[in-house]
Amino acid sequence: MICAKVYTPIDYLPIMIQSFVVLGFVVTTMIATHMLGPKRNTKQKLENFECGIEGMGNARSPFSVKYFVIAILFVLFDVEVIFLYPWAVNFKELGIQGFVGVVSFSALLLSGFGYLMLKGAFDWEK
Amino acid sequence: MFSIITIAITGVLLLYLGFLKNRWIYISVAITGLITALALSVFSWNSLETSFSNMLIIDNYAIAFNSVMIFATILIFLLAPHYFKGIEKNVPEIYALLMFSLAGACMVTSFDNLTMLFIGIETMSIPLYILAGSKKFSIRSNEASFKYFIFSSLATAIFLLGITLVYGMVGSFHVGDISNYFTITKEIPSILKVGIVLLVISFGFKIAAVPFHFWAPDVYEGSPTLITAFMATVVKIAGFAAFYKLLSTCFILVPDSWHHLILGLSVLSLIIGNLAAIKQKDVKRMLAYSSISHTGFMLFAILSFNSFSASSLLYYSFAYALSTIAAFGVLMVVKNHMSADGSVQAFEGLAKKNPILAIVMTISMLSMAGIPITAGFFAKYYIFVSAIQGGWLWIVIIGILAALVGVAYYLKLIIAMFAKTSETEKIVTSPLYITSLLVATVLILIAGVLPNLIISLI
């Protein structure tokens, strides 16, 4: 780090106050719109939107497992990306040693990636 | 170090070779890789490797256990082609995952830093969660996978909490620093003791010691038998090696924090493991409980730290691994044959159907029971000697009683095999399969006759 600045937890105080402010804003708007808007509930209005057809049963049906595989793979690669950030920040100091370390780390992961490609994990099954 | 890398790279190689769809290619590559790893491991004997910024220490202790585990894996891999006959799906993946799990197991035995121990345990366990559920359409297999995952991750959480408390007091993950802390500090804070207790508990889960054993029978029964063989041997040995090393290097100076706990685990495992095993109808379940009772015996080594206990633990692991693999190997054939269930009745008349298998099973059962001229006898003998040297005579008496109870259910199986039956259809196996089983059997006998070969190693 080039900057001589000291980083302390106090840097994060604005985030907290910002979140309170925006929370306040959203809540106020919600309350305001409750007071302003009309309230005329009819049975038809409270139905789910179904293109004019009557709704049947529960809409929360199970869905394809493919999305789940995508989500799992995302977690794995996300962690890899996060591991790369501390390396990138220290890139020039770590030099060739860090480079070799990261390349050998990525090599295993990339070989896994190649395997996934060949296996057709990213192909959408019919 | 190189052997771990070899194992991991062989795993990656297997993944890609799987696309060739030729099972002989990938089995031969797997075996070649494992033999190379074993050779690399054996050749680094007596050359202490520590230069990994204090993360790994590959001393003779680690090399000995690694070699046993790699050897056990080779035997399991020799059984694999016959086991997976007819099932072509995901076989290379299963091989690769076994490799990765083995790599993790090798890290576990040679840790020098608690972070490395943690990563090793996870690398060892995560492939196993998947492997336990690798029979995708079997409900029992799914149940096994899920149970193993839940209990194992609970154990990991406990383990992490233990590490945290230790780190919080000691200020280091390094094994040397931790043992230094205990030599310097006279008054050990109670929270550190809680941390040690938590570590012991989590290892109790991993090695399936009573009362943390309840996952083991279901998982062993539900998983594919080949995976069960791997779990019962490699994973258990790795767990014991790490457990022994952790307590002997880090916490040897604070025995009062964990001694009673180990004592309780050991006695309970002996009693409950053996009594429950007698009642089992299913052979796989019986072997699961017998493995719990073996945990009780192996804990003797940890109970009595002395110059002899490490080598007695090694010998016991070796004997136990060989007999377990032989037993599971025979069980696999019997179970697959005519889609018989794994009950004791299925073994009736095995001596007629396939005499080699019957002999292999008999010797392995005798070894597990601890009958002389098999390795199992000296395994129990050395572990008892080690316990007596440590001053635990009354525990040894319980152990001997438990071993006598054990003989009952092992004999039940042997008697069933030599019983007469009307059904006399031959059971055929592949030559590779028989080779693996015979190697295990012969080694059981050799180790039983010449115990000094192994006991004098470390």
Next chain:
Amino acid sequence: MDFNIYDFTSFTTWVHNALTSSMSPGWAMFVELAIVGVVFIAFYAVIGLYLVYAERKVCALIQNRKGPNRVGPFGLLQTIADLFKLLMKELIYIKNADKFLFNLAPFIVIIASFMAIAALPFAKGLHAIDLNIGIFYLFAVSSLGVIGILLAGWSSNSKYSLIGAIRSGAQVVSYELSVGLALLSIVIFSGSMQLSTIVESQANGWWIIKGHIPAIISFLIFLVASTAETNRGPFDLAEAESELTAGFHTEYSGIKFAFFFLAEYMNMFIVAAIAATVFLGGWMPFHIPGLDGMNHVMDYIPPFVWFMGKTAFIIFIMMWFKWTFPRLRIDQLLKLEWKYLLPLNLMNIVLIAFIVLMGWYIK
């Protein structure tokens, strides 16, 4: 007080001093931050509304129409009128919806986008939060929005919403990887994750020029991936009007719908601003070494204008995308990310690391 449009540092210190002289330091800080928060909300609302207006105008331009032109001069007050209309609308609670989550979802979405805006460096000395992990902070906050989307889809108890939410979830998380890796490339170049440091490092040239080919690749990947991450066309299949009747916010009405809508446009602003900051030099003026005359003219334009101009340029490109390309299918979308963008990106990272090690870039 000396108000300097080129450097806001003195302005912010003046505000700070004025407040600390009149009250205790703790309260001063609190009031200061509250003021900042309120200013941001105003900014947020104005930008959001005018982005909607801009979208409609750009769309009209491309489709050879006039767009909004009745309310106010050039239709400038149109979206404000829309806002008031939405405020006065009735909030409908669907019969089978999970009330708590149904209400919670828009909160999460809007808070996530609002938290991101505070970390942007608008001009020299003009940023609310300047963390040493600024890029990471943006990355973290933008990853929270997807939870709101998933909850919205699930709680509505409608098939359209559920399908839209799941598609959107898979899409957002997938493209987040590419966004993260594209930003990583500039972190390697500049050696810092602090946004102000990254901007300072571009004083002698923007990274897209200094980093030549790999930086351009990263920039393009970032553009595509961030368009997808904000669920905008041609990647808007999560809310495909023609097949999913607006996807995860099918059942929302009134101000809650407006929140989703606003957050979507603000997310577009945020990713455009990040792209402008990281790749195009943020508030740094355009300089060509040697041409002092031109550089002076460029310096004369205030940094704030530079920043907004670059952001507006990228926003325009993203709108152009939307109204030019047809919508993708979900399998094409995931294939694009996992089969093309991600491997390309990973190789690009290795290339950049190599180039930086060799020093083959303009320092």
Next chain:
Amino acid sequence: MAFLFYLLSGIALLSALMVVLSKSPINSVIYLIVCFLSIAGHYILLNAQFLAVVHIIVYTGAIMVVFLFVIMLLNLNKTNEPHKSVLTKFMAVISGGMLFLVLIAAAKGVNEMIVAKEFDANIGLVANLGKVLYTDYMIPFEASSVLFLSAMIGAVMLGKKDKK
């Protein structure tokens, strides 16, 4: 600072309790998110800024998304849990309570102890963390790639339909 600590701890404990107590699994996920956010706040109080943000990205941004996916996938929208016997609940309360008591009792004496190592307030910054990770902890870092690889294979092996 102390006030913030207690506030965050209170939120974390309360939301963690709600995770266990709430009937609907999706509400549990929401409380878990709140819990994670307050733990990220704790990291910030310790000046471990990088870890705080990583905690948010990985846990709230990634793992919770997977949780939500799973809950949607399994269609766990019924609020009735499988019935557990009173004995099980009783045992769970007893064993959990005992662990709690032991930890409390052990933690009571912590204040009087000598801290083994000086706390370096800057170690949690990304630059320092990166240096340590890529020098001292290189081996565990490399080893973790094997872990990721096996998880990757597992996801595909279990999640992908076998071709006929």
